[in-house]
Amino acid sequence: QVHLVESGGGVVQPGGSLRLSCAASGFMFSNYGMQWVRQAPGKGLEWVAFIRYDENNKYYADSVKGRFTISRDNSKNTLHLQMNSLRVEDTAVYYCMKDAAGYGDYPYYSDYWGQGTLVTVSS
Amino acid sequence: EIVLTQSPATLSLSPGERATLSCRASQSVSNYLAWYQQRPGQAPRLLIYDASNRATGIPARFSGSGSGTDFTLTISSLEPEDFAVYYCQQRSNWRITFGQGTRLEMK
DSSP states (O other): OOEEEEEOOEEEOTTOOEEEEEEEESSOGGGEEEEEEEEOTTSOEEEEEEEOTTSSOEEEOTTTTTTEEEEEETTTTEEEEEEOSOOGGGOEEEEEEEEEEESOSSOOOEEEEOOOEEEEEOO | OOOEEEEOSEEEEOTTSOEEEEEEESSOOTTOEEEEEEOTTSOOEEEEETTTEEOTTOOTTEEEEEETTEEEEEESSOOGGGOSEEEEEEOSSSSOEEOOOEEEEEO
């Protein structure tokens, strides 16, 4: 059974940094692209970043490009999101998601989502 | 960036009724469109992919149609657990976007 468990959220001041992690189990992690999507309180979904199964391609939303870095450790079945220069508007629940198809070069639909971790950026 | 516009913003129906939700893209996305359901306090769940294919375990009362710029999610007969927020998502290029959501509420 597929499980995705995010961690690392919390409260941080504007300009600060956080590193989110997503522990994956129940599938061959190294075969699938992974993504991060966020949801501000009471708002809709916003795509954040994608990383190819072998880490060779990474894509970012314009709103986070240059500030956030997605990475993965296939030996530990773990996905990360390093968030620097955080802004108040980055406040959201961050979900990690698994691509529904393996070996993709680009983001695909997501068939499994974690339960999310809340990041609050506030002074 | 491809903008997805969902309508209506809120749909009020009763159990047993038919629900029709719309998603319009600012430019063609071919059939690279998915629908997700999000219940309160839960993560989204994939319902439909490539416009008309039901994801694993999704009941047959959910169906999707459309191509190009106009897409529809239909729920043939609403069950109590179907009252939720529904999002469309396009993947026609690497810059994934979501619609703003349609809230399906019980009348």
